[in-house]
Amino acid sequence: MSYNLLKGKKGIIFGALDSNSIAWKTAERVHEEGGTFVLTNAPVAMRMGQINELAEKTGSQIIPADATSEEDLQNLVEKSMEILGGKIDFVLHSIGMSINVRKGKHYTDQNYAWTQKGTDVSAMSFHKVMQTLYKADAMNEWGSIVALTYMAAQRVFPDYNDMADNKAYLESIARSFGYFFGRDKNVRVNTISQSPTPTTAGSGVKGFDGFIAYADKMSPLGNATALDCANYTVSLFSDLTKRVTLQNLYNDGGFSNMGVSDAVMETFMKED
Numbered sequence: 001m002s003y004n005l006l007k008g009k010k011g012i013i014f015g016a017l018d019s020n021s022i023a024w025k026t027a028e029r030v031h032e033e034g035g036t037f038v039l040t041n042a043p044v045a046m047r048m049g050q051i052n053e054l055a056e057k058t059g060s061q062i063i064p065a066d067a068t069s070e071e072d073l074q075n076l077v078e079k080s081m082e083i084l085g086g087k088i089d090f091v092l093h094s095i096g097m098s099i100n101v102r103k104g105k106h107y108t109d110q111n112y113a114w115t116q117k118g119t120d121v122s123a124m125s126f127h128k129v130m131q132t133l134y135k136a137d138a139m140n141e142w143g144s145i146v147a148l149t150y151m152a153a154q155r156v157f158p159d160y161n162d163m164a165d166n167k168a169y170l171e172s173i174a175r176s177f178g179y180f181f182g183r184d185k186n187v188r189v190n191t192i193s194q195s196p197t198p199t200t201a202g203s204g205v206k207g208f209d210g211f212i213a214y215a216d217k218m219s220p221l222g223n224a225t226a227l228d229c230a231n232y233t234v235s236l237f238s239d240l241t242k243r244v245t246l247q248n249l250y251n252d253g254g255f256s257n258m259g260v261s262d263a264v265m266e267t268f269m270k271e272d
């Protein structure tokens, strides 16, 4: 259902790799709500070609940008304003990658070159995106910036590996930059902490199937889907959430406030 919540709003959406991507679903929902945007992803992800299908469907243009490159980001912001015909109202940072996770390197046996690369891609890129927008004065007043995160930033999930540290850093950047963006430009900055979701990035985590089933059983409303996340993001881009900022917002079916659920307890109860 469409409520026209984003009519006339212009934005940039990072991270749509394939139709499972949270950013993909978000782009579809933003389009339905009347928003227009530029799609962007790392040049290497572009070569897989699927993003063209999304661009066609949503009437969007694509600008490749490695989110760790200040030069690429400057080009992206400049070109986006040209294409969209003015300043930006919303930005989705939906980017995450750990080489240690991908190559099965244990948290206690890090390859630090990989750790550093993962931090740059998954967390520092968010600072770079915001600094580029801030310096170019590219955001409209009452604009909204959202990044996606996971609860391993607060609690231990052993197989989430160095991504846990990257997410803690990402959430801190949202607060720190959010202060300056709010004070100087009336722009809000938040992170959405999303349930485990079957995507390329998500499925890379060891034992993901068990993990997603456990989270589902623990959550009174069950796991939030990629579409649920897209809908929440639309609300944060809309004018209905104008003074929500510096927040880490859980979209997780209630998981983050649970101790244990009946469904999980059942698996530990001995038969009488």
Ligand code: NAI
Residues within 6 Å of the ligand: 014, 015, 016, 017, 018, 020, 021, 022, 023, 041, 042, 045, 065, 066, 067, 068, 093, 094, 095, 096, 097, 121, 148, 149, 150, 193, 194, 195, 196, 197, 198, 199, 200, 201, 202, 203
């Ligand atoms: P995905 O694999 O579809 O998206 C990750 C995106 O990051 C890809 O499009 C990839 O090309 C992009 N990317 C990687 N390196 C990049 C670079 N240097 N420059 C620009 N883009 C780059 O997976 P998903 O799950 O949609 O991930 C989106 C966000 O949601 C990530 O921040 C992820 O950590 C977060 N998240 C995912 C959860 C899950 O279980 N899938 C749970 C909570 C948060």
